[in-house]
Amino acid sequence: xxxxxxxARRRSRAAGPSPPGAGxxxxxxxxxxxxxxxxxxxxxxxxxxxxxxxxAAACGRPDARAAGRPSGPAAVLGVDDFGDTVRAxxxxxxxxxxxxxxxxxxxxxxxxxxxVGRTHWDVxxxxxxxxxxxxxxxxxNVEAVLAARPALVILYxxxxxxxAAAAFRRAGVPVVALKIDRVAQFAAASRLLGRxxxxxxxxxxxxxxxxxxxxxxxxATAGRPRVRxxxxxxxxxxxxIGGGSYLSELMxxxxxxxxxxxxxxxxxxxxxxxxxxxxxxVVFSSPAGARRMAREAGWAxxxxxxxxxxxxxxxxxxxxxxxxLGEAAVMLAERLGAAAGPVR
Amino acid sequence: xxRGYWAAGLALLAVAVVLGVAGGAVSLxxxxxxxxxxxxxxxPTLAIVRDLRLPRVxxxxxxGVALGGSGAALQGVLRNAFAEPYLLGVSxxxxxxxxxxxxxxxxxxxxxxxxxxxxxxxxxALVLAVAxxxxxxxxxxxxxxxxxxVGAFANAGVMVALANAPADQVRGALWWMMxxxxxxxxxxxxxxxxxxxxxLGALVLWARDVDAxxxxxxxAAALGVDVERAARRVFVAASLLAAASVAAAGLVxxxxxxxxxxxxxAGARSHRALVPAAALAGASLVVLADLAxxxxxxxxxxxxxxxxxxxxxxxxxxxLRGARG
Numbered sequence: 256x257x258x259x260x261x262x263a264r265r266r267s268r269a270a271g272p273s274p275p276g277a278g279x280x281x282x283x284x285x286x287x288x289x290x291x292x293x294x295x296x297x298x299x300x301x302x303x304x305x306x307x308x309x310x311a312a313a314c315g316r317p318d319a320r321a322a323g324r325p326s327g328p329a330a331v332l333g334v335d336d337f338g339d340t341v342r343a344x345x346x347x348x349x350x351x352x353x354x355x356x357x358x359x360x361x362x363x364x365x366x367x368x369x370x371v372g373r374t375h376w377d378v379x380x381x382x383x384x385x386x387x388x389x390x391x392x393x394x395x396n397v398e399a400v401l402a403a404r405p406a407l408v409i410l411y412x413x414x415x416x417x418x419a420a421a422a423f424r425r426a427g428v429p430v431v432a433l434k435i436d437r438v439a440q441f442a443a444a445s446r447l448l449g450r451x452x453x454x455x456x457x458x459x460x461x462x463x464x465x466x467x468x469x470x471x472x473x474x475a476t477a478g479r480p481r482v483r484x485x486x487x488x489x490x491x492x493x494x495x496i497g498g499g500s501y502l503s504e505l506m507x508x509x510x511x512x513x514x515x516x517x518x519x520x521x522x523x524x525x526x527x528x529x530x531x532x533x534x535x536x537v538v539f540s541s542p543a544g545a546r547r548m549a550r551e552a553g554w555a556x557x558x559x560x561x562x563x564x565x566x567x568x569x570x571x572x573x574x575x576x577x578x579x580l581g582e583a584a585v586m587l588a589e590r591l592g593a594a595a596g597p598v599r
Numbered sequence: 600x601x602r603g604y605w606a607a608g609l610a611l612l613a614v615a616v617v618l619g620v621a622g623g624a625v626s627l628x629x630x631x632x633x634x635x636x637x638x639x640x641x642x643p644t645l646a647i648v649r650d651l652r653l654p655r656v657x658x659x660x661x662x663g664v665a666l667g668g669s670g671a672a673l674q675g676v677l678r679n680a681f682a683e684p685y686l687l688g689v690s691x692x693x694x695x696x697x698x699x700x701x702x703x704x705x706x707x708x709x710x711x712x713x714x715x716x717x718x719x720x721x722x723x724a725l726v727l728a729v730a731x732x733x734x735x736x737x738x739x740x741x742x743x744x745x746x747x748x749v750g751a752f753a754n755a756g757v758m759v760a761l762a763n764a765p766a767d768q769v770r771g772a773l774w775w776m777m778x779x780x781x782x783x784x785x786x787x788x789x790x791x792x793x794x795x796x797x798x799l800g801a802l803v804l805w806a807r808d809v810d811a812x813x814x815x816x817x818x819a820a821a822l823g824v825d826v827e828r829a830a831r832r833v834f835v836a837a838s839l840l841a842a843a844s845v846a847a848a849g850l851v852x853x854x855x856x857x858x859x860x861x862x863x864x865a866g867a868r869s870h871r872a873l874v875p876a877a878a879l880a881g882a883s884l885v886v887l888a889d890l891a892x893x894x895x896x897x898x899x900x901x902x903x904x905x906x907x908x909x910x911x912x913x914x915x916x917x918x919l920r921g922a923r924g
Contacts, residue, residue: 375899390624390898393770394781398651399898401643402625414767415774418782426646520765 333447336412336434337420344429346453347406353392354411356435356577358383360445361409363461363578366452372403379571397422407451409433436521438504441576442466461578468581469508472588476510482591484511485535485559487544488522493530497523501576502539509587511537527553534558537591542567566590600867600876608865608879612660615886619656620648622890624897651783658783659889659903660882661791662844663854667881668799669840670855671862671874675809676833680918681743683855684719684841688749690852692722693838693845695753698760698772712794716842718753723838725749778851778904780889787847794843799878801836806870809833813870851904853911854881854888860918884910 329342351372352358358377361367367382374392377383387403390396392411397419400408408423410416412432420430431451433444442462449458484506486496496502497518506513514533515525531554538559540548545567548554559565568590573583621632625647634640635648670683684690696718697711705714729745757776761769802809808829811819816826844851855877862876885903888910892901 388898390900393767394774396624396893396898396900398647398893399624401647401651404641404643414765415771422646422650425650427642 332450335430335432335447336440337417337430337432339420339430339432341429341431341447341451343450346451347429349404349406350409350452351389351400351403351405351407352377352409353389353395353400353416354409354433354435355379355392356441356575357409357411357433357444357448358386359575359577360441360448360461361452364445364449364452364454364457366448366454369452371405372400379575379577395419401426401428407431409448411435435576436499436501438465438469438501438576438580441501441580445578465578465581469505469584472581472584473508476508476588476591479510479591482511482536483514483534484537484539485514485530485533485557486539487530487548490544490547492524493527494522494524495530497521501580502573505573505580505584505587506539508584510591511587531556536562537564537566539566539568539573539587539590541570600862600865600872604865604867605876605879608876608883612879612883612886615883615890616656616660619659619886619890620652622894623647623652624893624900654785654788655780655783655889656886657785657788658780658791658847659885661788661795662780662848662851663858663881663883663885664799664878665791665795665840665844665881666851666854666885667858667862667877667879668795668802668874669837669844670857670881671859671870671877672802672809672833672837672840673855674859675813675870675873676830676837677742678813678815679742680860681856681915683853684837685850685852685855686743686750687746688722688726688753689719689746689838689841690845690850691750691753692725693719693842694775694850695756696721696842697846698757698775701771702760702764702768709790712790712839712843712846715846716839719838719842719845720835722749722753723834727834774902775849776904777902778849778907779892779900779902780848780885781893781900783847791843791847795840798836798839798843799874802833802840802874803871805829805833805836806874809870809874849904851885851907853907853915854884857911857914858884860914 329344332341332343335341348369349371350361350366350369352361352370353372353374355374355377358370358373359379361370362380362382367380370383370386372389373383373386374395375388375390376392377386389399389403393413393415395410395416400423405428408420408428408430410420410430410432412434416432420432423430431447433440433447435441435444442465445462445465446455446458449455449461452458486502486506488494488496495515496506496513497520498513498516499519500521503513503516507516514530514535515523518525534557536558538545538548538557545565548557548560548565554560568586572579572586620636621627621629627635627644627647631640631644632648635644638645640648666684673682673684673687674680684693693715697715699718700711700714705711726742726745726749729749730742733741733745754776757772761772764772808819808824811822811824812826812830812833814822819829820826841855858880859873859877861880862873865876867873867876885907888906889903892903892906895901
């Protein structure tokens with residue numbers, strides 16, 4: 256993985272993964288500020304999306320002709336997470352990526368040089384910092400994105416981004432909306448973006464490497480006794496990793512059962528007494544969170560605290576469901592005492 | 600109101616609109632903006648000027664029209680210079696109605712204002728009932744207190760409704776509570792214009808009743824006004840204005856408080872002049888506030904409701920001090 260993505264090793268440790276205000280429900284999966292969104296764009300959405308798809312198709316076609324390909328509808332590359340068809344077009348020379356995960360992924364696919372815009376929170380790899388900061392990734396500033404003159408906009412596929420997707424398409428800019436909350440979604444996004452940027456081999460290799468590494472970790476921990484794990488994200492109120500998060504999947508591969516794995520949300524808010532009742536054997540946490548937990552009397556009764564099994568993990572490695580998912584799984588397994596072998 | 604003030608008000612609105620279309624997160628040359636307005640230029644510039652900025656400025660102006668007109672009518676009928684839809688909890692009720700409608704999947708631009716309207720009327724009725732039960736429907740302090748309490752209750756209702764909602768819905772509701780015209784499109788503009796024309800027209804038509812009510816219930820009755828009925832229908836029209844603006848742009852506070860004062864300072868006395876004058880001033884205020892919201896920290900945007908509150912709260916305090924002295 257790190258061969259495919261050398262910058263990953265050199266990444267700055269200073270920057271925290273979640274922006275101020277990324278409070279809550281999406282802290283682990285969508286590192287954007289939380290207060291953005293929309294309720295009122297939903298009207299007329301269907302009509303606009305249909306119109307937008309026509310615009311996207313129409314603007315893809317002349318390019319295809321210019322490239323000497325046969326005219327007619329372009330080949331289908333896949334379907335994005337808003338349910339829209341992604342069609343073949345010449346690889347876009349100017350891309351705006353409005354999700355830290357896809358920004359990192361584009362660099363891994365060798366397309367980082369084509370980025371002309373990113374969100375405020377996309378700071379991995381280091382080279383991403385040199386890309387123009389266009390603000391938020393949820394309810395993005397459409398005007399600022401259009402002014403970057405992208406040939407493709409990659410959005411996080413959350414309902415509050417549908418209005419922006421429609422606006423980009425109205426302006427003739429194709430959109431790929433991707434929801435990346437789970438390992439499988441990351442792998443699918445990697446393959447699709449590989450095809451979109453014209454390097455499907457890189458997309459497939461990145462996806463396969465991540466999946467193979469996680470499978471290897473799972474195999475290495477298969478014979479070991481399972482432990483029960485808690486992953487608090489935010490203290491007050493208490494948000495934890497739930498069953499809907501890729502981190503629950505990584506814990507599972509590393510030999511730990513998430514005590515809140517039964518909750519479907521990626522990062523539910525839970526009562527502290529319930530967290531105590533579910534008495535985890537181990538805790539994964541940010542370094543600051545681990546220190547707080549050791550200090551606070553309220554956590555003293557937790558088995559993990561009593562036995563000293565509160566593990567601080569590198570937030571920059573784990574708080575994005577990105578190209579380093581395999582590396583993150585290896586790290587979790589090693590914390591739990593399993594030798595999962597070197598990261599490929 | 601002297602003719603010169605009308606001209607000045609229109610000129611101010613024209614300047615605000617020009618600034619609003621010319622300015623934004625991206626700096627475009629005036630020549631590029633003019634060319635885009637005429638339909639010339641590259642695709643991104645055309646989209647920025649014609650599809651993003653124009654409907655946005657139009658929506659902001661209409662939100663200001665609705666809130667200004669609503670505030671002027673409410674201040675008259677309640678005989679309280681501090682009445683406005685936000686402080687009275689009417690906007691909060693509208694937000695509850697709108698959030699519940701969205702949660703139920705009713706999101707058409709035509710339907711959303713009606714759901715907001717139902718919430719606004721419910722909140723208004725509750726505010727009046729609470730004030731009456733506390734011993735004084737006419738006591739302005741009780742009324743404003745009841746409005747604040749009902750507004751807080753409405754907020755709490757939205758929060759409870761959202762406790763288990765998906766993250767995108769929570770973000771949506773929070774955005775709603777802080778106001779924004781960022782998602783403006785021509786369809787919303789058309790619907791808000793329709794509702795605003797309807798309710799504002801009704802208020803201008805009933806302006807003489809508002810004038811009478813502003814004198815007090817007994818003088819109004821002595822002038823032959825059916826006090827209960829007149830007050831009720833003015834309240835309904837003012838609530839519809841507030842609700843339509845909430846459905847289009849969320850909670851934008853203090854506009855309805857500030858602009859009637861400006862209109863009165865410009866010499867508007869009768870409500871036939873005061874309501875349109877407040878609407879005109881409201882349009883300029885919200886267009887300029889939105890321009891500040893999208894340029895102050897570009898490319899990030901400030902919530903529109905926060906900008907109007909930053910303007911409105913000091914104004915409110917200054918007026919409060921003046922009223923006491």
